[in-house]
Amino acid sequence: MLTYLFEYLENEYQFPGASLFGFLTFRAAMAILFSLGLATIFGKHIILFLQKKQIGETVRDLGLDGQKQKAGTPTMGGIIIIFATLIPVLLFAKLHNIYIILLIVTTLWMGIIGFIDDYIKVFRKNKDGLKGRFKILGQVVLGLVVGATLYFHPEVTMREHTKTMITENFTVEEVKGSDIKSTMTTVPFFKNNELDYSSFISWMGDGFAGYSWLIFIPIIILIVTAVSNGANLTDGIDGLAAGTSAIIVITLGIFAWVSSNIIFSEYLDIMYIKGVEELVVFITAFTGALVGFLWYNAFPAQVFMGDTGSLTIGGVIAVIAIIIRKELLIPILCGIFFAESISVMVQVGYFKYTKSKYGEGKRVFLMAPLHHHYQKKGYHESKIVTRFWIVGILLAIVTIVTLKLR
Numbered sequence: 001m002l003t004y005l006f007e008y009l010e011n012e013y014q015f016p017g018a019s020l021f022g023f024l025t026f027r028a029a030m031a032i033l034f035s036l037g038l039a040t041i042f043g044k045h046i047i048l049f050l051q052k053k054q055i056g057e058t059v060r061d062l063g064l065d066g067q068k069q070k071a072g073t074p075t076m077g078g079i080i081i082i083f084a085t086l087i088p089v090l091l092f093a094k095l096h097n098i099y100i101i102l103l104i105v106t107t108l109w110m111g112i113i114g115f116i117d118d119y120i121k122v123f124r125k126n127k128d129g130l131k132g133r134f135k136i137l138g139q140v141v142l143g144l145v146v147g148a149t150l151y152f153h154p155e156v157t158m159r160e161h162t163k164t165m166i167t168e169n170f171t172v173e174e175v176k177g178s179d180i181k182s183t184m185t186t187v188p189f190f191k192n193n194e195l196d197y198s199s200f201i202s203w204m205g206d207g208f209a210g211y212s213w214l215i216f217i218p219i220i221i222l223i224v225t226a227v228s229n230g231a232n233l234t235d236g237i238d239g240l241a242a243g244t245s246a247i248i249v250i251t252l253g254i255f256a257w258v259s260s261n262i263i264f265s266e267y268l269d270i271m272y273i274k275g276v277e278e279l280v281v282f283i284t285a286f287t288g289a290l291v292g293f294l295w296y297n298a299f300p301a302q303v304f305m306g307d308t309g310s311l312t313i314g315g316v317i318a319v320i321a322i323i324i325r326k327e328l329l330i331p332i333l334c335g336i337f338f339a340e341s342i343s344v345m346v347q348v349g350y351f352k353y354t355k356s357k358y359g360e361g362k363r364v365f366l367m368a369p370l371h372h373h374y375q376k377k378g379y380h381e382s383k384i385v386t387r388f389w390i391v392g393i394l395l396a397i398v399t400i401v402t403l404k405l406r
Helices: 002-012 018-052 078-092 098-123 132-152 206-211 213-234 240-259 262-268 277-297 306-323 327-333 335-358 370-376 381-401
Strands: 163-166 172-175 184-186 194-196
Touching: 018 078, 018 277, 078 098, 078 277, 078 306, 098 132, 098 277, 098 306, 132 213, 132 306, 184 327, 213 240, 213 306, 213 327, 213 335, 240 262, 240 277, 240 306, 240 327, 240 381, 277 306, 306 327, 327 335, 327 381, 335 370, 335 381, 370 381
Parallel strands: none
Antiparallel strands: 163 172, 184 194
């Protein structure tokens, strides 16, 4: 109900930049305060409930220091993140905004998939959890929904840049850009840094331009699946996934804010996307939930997020990046996720190759994902997490610099 009150105030007492510098800022501040409070205050009660119901982590013996001591630590803590995100969003965001709807659907959908996986591990005593093909199917369905919505929904538009032209009378006039449907995205480090997915098919003729969804939607599916699995692999030691994700989400919040401001988007020569200012409210709520959860997840962890949290985090990050047309920055911004995923693929691929060729499998890393490699080398997990956070901050800075460095 608060959302409608804010809309009334915006419409009744209009002033320049109200939605960005006035009520939006207030709503974003309230969202992060509420989410922090919910995650830290009610998070403790959720942890006690999980302990009471003996919903604890079953730890595989991987020969890592301190691993056995974590057995029985409450899992499914991703419920805290989901709960602490959605309540402030429902209170302070404009729920009719198509981007908010997409993110709520993403949060709930990926949360349900992760919850089922954790449920099977905990209550069915099946360490493998939900079969991989069903996880992938769930991610593909989400990617299909997100891609189709962003391509076909009439409210998903971007504004062409205002252009200056000289008339026949040699006077200078500004032609304001109109809102258009587009499959344009941002390519980092290039001067003319916009790529239209439709260009991959439009060369076949004008009649094929309308079929660019055949390129756009599969790319969205690939991104959602890759980032979600990357976040899932990163969740292996205390505080790593939550802290790294908070850094990524804050960075995406900066991009969402400048992309929703027509003045800054013109100055920075980036896409102006109408309606994405509401993402700032969701992002602040999500950031508060992650930081609040980190209060209990930092070493030594009192709760693990489980797949309920990690799959949700990855899905939300992917969808936010896609909405603000910064998905090609994911390999940089989500470099930690990317490195963790690559380490697993390299490890498995090289092991299979050497086993088929030499009859004995060999490994590139002491253990994959990458954070376990450093554990095997004797680094304490707190040091690993801190250094991964530092790398994440550096990657975030590089990502922000792409706004001007071309």
